[in-house]
Amino acid sequence: MSEQFSIVGKPIMNAQLLGHVTGSTQYVDEISFPGMLWMKAVRSPVPRGKIRRIDTSKAEKLPGVVRIITAKDVPNNIHVNMAAIGIGPPDEPVLPEDEVNYKGEAICLVVAKDEETAAKAAEMVEVEIEELPPVLDMEEALKPSAPVIKKWGMNAFIFGSGMDGATRPGRPGRPLFLVKRGEVEIALKQADYVVEGSYLIPPIEHAPIEPHVCVAKPEPGQRLTIYTTTQAPYFVRDNVATILNIPPSNIRVVAPAVGGGFGGKVDPEFEMQVAVAAMCVGRPVKWRWTREEEFTISTTRPAVKIEFQDALSKDGLILGRKARLLHDSGAYTRTSPYGVIKATVNLSGPYYIPNVHYEGYCVYTNRQPSSAMRGYGVFEFSYAVELQMERDAKKLGIDSWEFRFKNAYRNGQVSATGKLIDDAYLIEVMKEAVALAGVSLPNHLLQMSSWG
Amino acid sequence: MAKLRGRGIAAICYPTGMNLGGDPSQTVIIAQPDGTFVVNVASVELGQGLRTVLAQIAAEAIGASIEDIEVRFGDTQLAPHDTGTFASRTTHRMGNAIIKAGQEVRQILLDVASKILEVSPQDLEIRNGKIWVRGVPDKFISVREVASQAQFVYNIPVVGKGHYVKPKSIVDPETGESDPHSTMAHGCVVADVEVDTETGEVTVLRLFTVYEVGRAVNPKLVEGQIIGGAVMGLGAALRETVYPRYPQIIHQTTSFREYVLPTAGDVPKIIYKIVESPTPTGPYGAKGVGEMVANGIAPAIVNAVYDAIGVQITELPITPEKVLKALSEKGKSK
Numbered sequence: 001m002s003e004q005f006s007i008v009g010k011p012i013m014n015a016q017l018l019g020h021v022t023g024s025t026q027y028v029d030e031i032s033f034p035g036m037l038w039m040k041a042v043r044s045p046v047p048r049g050k051i052r053r054i055d056t057s058k059a060e061k062l063p064g065v066v067r068i069i070t071a072k073d074v075p076n077n078i079h080v081n082m083a084a085i086g087i088g089p090p091d092e093p094v095l096p097e098d099e100v101n102y103k104g105e106a107i108c109l110v111v112a113k114d115e116e117t118a119a120k121a122a123e124m125v126e127v128e129i130e131e132l133p134p135v136l137d138m139e140e141a142l143k144p145s146a147p148v149i150k151k152w153g154m155n156a157f158i159f160g161s162g163m164d165g166a167t168r169p170g171r172p173g174r175p176l177f178l179v180k181r182g183e184v185e186i187a188l189k190q191a192d193y194v195v196e197g198s199y200l201i202p203p204i205e206h207a208p209i210e211p212h213v214c215v216a217k218p219e220p221g222q223r224l225t226i227y228t229t230t231q232a233p234y235f236v237r238d239n240v241a242t243i244l245n246i247p248p249s250n251i252r253v254v255a256p257a258v259g260g261g262f263g264g265k266v267d268p269e270f271e272m273q274v275a276v277a278a279m280c281v282g283r284p285v286k287w288r289w290t291r292e293e294e295f296t297i298s299t300t301r302p303a304v305k306i307e308f309q310d311a312l313s314k315d316g317l318i319l320g321r322k323a324r325l326l327h328d329s330g331a332y333t334r335t336s337p338y339g340v341i342k343a344t345v346n347l348s349g350p351y352y353i354p355n356v357h358y359e360g361y362c363v364y365t366n367r368q369p370s371s372a373m374r375g376y377g378v379f380e381f382s383y384a385v386e387l388q389m390e391r392d393a394k395k396l397g398i399d400s401w402e403f404r405f406k407n408a409y410r411n412g413q414v415s416a417t418g419k420l421i422d423d424a425y426l427i428e429v430m431k432e433a434v435a436l437a438g439v440s441l442p443n444h445l446l447q448m449s450s451w452g
Numbered sequence: 453m454a455k456l457r458g459r460g461i462a463a464i465c466y467p468t469g470m471n472l473g474g475d476p477s478q479t480v481i482i483a484q485p486d487g488t489f490v491v492n493v494a495s496v497e498l499g500q501g502l503r504t505v506l507a508q509i510a511a512e513a514i515g516a517s518i519e520d521i522e523v524r525f526g527d528t529q530l531a532p533h534d535t536g537t538f539a540s541r542t543t544h545r546m547g548n549a550i551i552k553a554g555q556e557v558r559q560i561l562l563d564v565a566s567k568i569l570e571v572s573p574q575d576l577e578i579r580n581g582k583i584w585v586r587g588v589p590d591k592f593i594s595v596r597e598v599a600s601q602a603q604f605v606y607n608i609p610v611v612g613k614g615h616y617v618k619p620k621s622i623v624d625p626e627t628g629e630s631d632p633h634s635t636m637a638h639g640c641v642v643a644d645v646e647v648d649t650e651t652g653e654v655t656v657l658r659l660f661t662v663y664e665v666g667r668a669v670n671p672k673l674v675e676g677q678i679i680g681g682a683v684m685g686l687g688a689a690l691r692e693t694v695y696p697r698y699p700q701i702i703h704q705t706t707s708f709r710e711y712v713l714p715t716a717g718d719v720p721k722i723i724y725k726i727v728e729s730p731t732p733t734g735p736y737g738a739k740g741v742g743e744m745v746a747n748g749i750a751p752a753i754v755n756a757v758y759d760a761i762g763v764q765i766t767e768l769p770i771t772p773e774k775v776l777k778a779l780s781e782k783g784k785s786k
Contacts, residue, residue, distance in 0.1 A: 006512060007511045007518050008512045008736045012670060015503045015504045179628030181627065201768050202698040203695050204693055205692065205694050205705070232496075232538065234494060234533055255527070261538075291706075296706060303698055342467070342471040349463075350636070358628070375743040376538075376743075378744075379750075382747040382748060382751060386461075386748070386755065390460070390755045417629055423731055424636070425638045425664050425729045429639060429663075436723060
């Protein structure tokens with residue numbers, strides 16, 4: 001590089017480091033205000049059911065309980081957290097009106113003078129639920145015989161109609177995201193080998209050191225300050241404004257240092273409840289999730305199942321690929337359509353495949369909502385693609401490196417979505433890895449480049 | 453019973469920033485009365501070192517000394533709109549916005565310095581907190597002095613604003629045709645494992661990892677991501693799931709008693725190399741690195757186990773239970 005930098009490229013120390021190791025970094029849990037109240041949720045014991053009765057009378061009598069918040073206290077009780085980028089329709093209540101859709105879904109909220117009282121009162125709230133058979137398996141959820149948990153009549157997100165944030169409105173949609181290029185059926189027919197594979201990634205927890213914590217403080221003039229463990233302060237601001245029916249500019253969102261996110265703090269998944277509670281009681285309210293709530297309520301990485309059918313030539317090229325991806329969104333939409341698109345457009349991985357047909361399904365189940373996690377969409381396709389590459393290479397009897405070198409995408413080729421590839425660099429990276437790991441490769445591979 | 457060794461590889465790509473674009477980042481840089489600078493961003497410091505990386509980019513763009521930059525983050529009242537801190541987008545998107553804001557500040561500083569030094573701005577150089585007439589580097593005036601005098605003597609506000617967005621790409625619903633990403637970063641992982649055929653336990657002996665990050669704005673922080681990502685990938689490969697009987701919800705994990713994360717003692721030897729292939733779309737060529745480093749580990753480990761035992765396990769995590777089941781089915785099929 002001829003460019004000379006003064007400070008870019010220098011390994012200077014993380015400015016936060018001393019604060020972290022000496023314990024002086026301030027996190028949300030250290031924020032409190034005079035008169036601040038605490039909150040706990042009453043949660044659904046079942047994955048799916050009709051709410052028949054909520055009796056808060058005993059809990060309300062417990063000394064120290066200030067207010068119990070239910071669906072009727074929420075000014076606008078429906079949202080979808082990616083509305084800002086055009087994803088819809090809104091399908092998630094802040095508090096459910098008549099049905100629960102996952103085990104642990106918050107049914108009502110207890111606001112009390114301290115955390116212990118709120119927890120005790122939450123246990124005293126009587127909830128009667130008529131349990132319904134849950135939908136848990138993605139393949140089952142897509143069958144016509146499955147109980148339908150979405151108001152639009154099927155357990156899959158509708159892509160292509162403009163509500164996916166990726167297409168223009170006004171067309172009929174379909175329950176899958178499609179990537180199509182070339183003639184995959186012809187490739188499969190002409191192939192010397194067809195290799196199939198099916199891969200599954202289960203839900204994984206982000207497990208940040210710091211659980212979710214939020215303090216909402218009402219300010220004069222219908223204003224509100226929210227201190228929260230978020231990765232996206234403006235998502236929180238916009239979603240809370242929608243729920244409270246007040247202008248976004250009335251809301252200030254502050255994220256002090258956050259103790260790890262890994263995608264688990266992208267969704268505004270609990271700030272709305274705290275904001276509603278604070279506005280109802282007119283006092284600051286804090287909600288602090290337990291580690292159990294981190295595991296069972298906060299989002300996980302989605303379970304993703306990817307099936308491949310690869311058309312291979314005996315000289316080691318991938319002629320075509322047919323793929324079907326199922327993404328377990330859990331009970332609500334959150335960021336899932338985005339995750340499905342991000343994975344489906346990339347199902348070729350870093351390889352050139354001229355004929356493809358990829359289908360991505362965003363499937364709803366009665367499970368805690370899933371959402372972003374480190375490498376969202378990409379972690380999942382990378383796993384499936386690299387296991388399939390190994391399976392293909394074994395079938396062909398070709399060395400794993402050689403198979404990847406041969407099929408690696410090159411600059412000047414066109415991707416599955418029709419984009420001209422101009423930043424390919426995989427072959428060079430693989431050469432570095434080969435050198436680092438002490439692998440000896442034949443010369444014809446070492447002479448390859450991403451530019452030829 | 454034996455201990456079988458195997459090697460597996462994974463080659464990966466990572467699309468930086470939000471898929472399809474349309475995710476703006478904005479910033480405002482404001483000089484303080486003492487001539488230092490505050491960079492206001494709504495991005496969030498999650499432990500990844502964003503304050504440090506963004507300060508480096510701001511210092512470079514302005515020509516200021518890094519000690520004179522303070523990055524204030526995570527507050528919608530202080531900072532203009534930013535989409536959020538995810539999708540490995542902050543270094544790339546906010547970095548680009550900061551370069552634009554920093555260049556505005558730099559131009560103001562050069563204009564003011566030209567008045568102070570009575571030379572044309574084109575004859576000035578600015579770098580690392582100093583401004584001097586080209587060719588005479590030992591006769592300099594400090595950036596702080598210039599930024600302060602601009603406000604107190606020359607009646608000029610020293611403020612820079614920056615915005616970056618990759619315009620949203622609309623998808624053709626019939627073909628998926630679109631321009632989904634700004635740039636691709638690349639990586640390759642080689643995993644060496646040992647499988648105990650009696651217990652089903654998989655031990656990762658070594659991980660060789662190479663990541664192409666466009667430009668390593670701070671190699672120490674990239675290293676932090678590489679190690680952390682490797683450990684996260686290791687957990688995903690061998691142990692972690694909230695629903696061990698997925699899709700059933702029985703045995704859902706509720707604490708670290710059942711959900712056993714890798715700890716320091718589980719971390720194998722990680723040999724890594726950072727490779728740079730600067731992208732014209734990135735700040736000083738940088739691509740996103742935070743997520744890519746978690747993505748190649750699990751497939752490389754699973755492929756290594758395939759190499760060791762001759763059976764490909766397809767469902768994560770590959771627990772001893774699954775390894776023993778795979779070995780027993782292989783035994784039966786012989």
